[in-house]
Amino acid sequence: MALYHIGFGPEDLGPTPPTLALLSGDPQRARHIAETRLKGVRVLSENRGLNSYLGFLPNGRPVLSATSGMGAPSLSIVVNELVQVGIRTIIRVGTSGSIQEDLPPGHVVISKAALCRQGAAHDIAPPEYPASADPFLTVALVEEARRLGIPHALGLTASVDTFYEGQERTGSANPHLLRALRGITEEYRQLRILNYEMEAGTLFKMGNVYGFAAACVTGVIAQRTRDERPLLDVKGLAVERAIDLALAAAARFA
DSSP, rough: OOOOTOOOGGGSSSOOOOOEEESSHHHHHHHHHHHHOOOEEEEEEGGOOEEEEEEOOOOSOOOEEOOOOSHHHOOOOHHHHHHHTTTTEEEEEEEEEEEESOTTTEEEEEEEEEEEOOOOTTTSTTTTTTOOOHHHHHHHHHHHHHHHTTOEEEEEEEESSSSSSGGGSSSSSSOOGGGGTTTHHHHHHHHHHEEESHHHHHHHHHHHHHHHEOOOOOOEEEETTOOOOOOOHHHHHHHHHHHHHHHHHHHHHH
């Protein structure tokens, strides 16, 4: 029976069901991965914009290219249901903003753990519960980045709930940030956090609580030490690098 949000069930996954999912926030990215990087692709569902596709890697192993939607609440629903249909490894493929001067747009970030400032994660585990990526999957991402010559950084990510206030953006409809958020980017920079994004912390906690392997690779599309705005001219390159890296690591674990 199809699960309510993702729109498909275990019976839709065929005789050799996948155990690994590449998870994108953007449904167009999930479709792009399926249509340009996988073979024998079949649409599982495009319910609620949570597009999911079943396909095969060049080595013949089945994988899902799925959509989490934006932010941790939506991701938590999708991930829960993916685990219900048999997924045991999830690699998030996304975008992020660098907060370190030596991490420019076009590079990728491999997150080994997250500072998790996300409400959804509090329903999964206590705030002090570690938001850490699977170490073996993370090492595979690093090794593949080196093999492919993809410029990358391994480190800590700040996972927050909001794109504007939570990432200390003042050039929005609400320039009046709460006192607790003023200067938070510089504070995180001093804590050697590499980047902002909006899903990894909750994904990592879910992986540790549910017992699946979770990892995250994001293309850097903003340099927050210089400008609040994403740089659209490098987004394509950054995303393609993140996809290349995720697929290379997936081939080891699918």
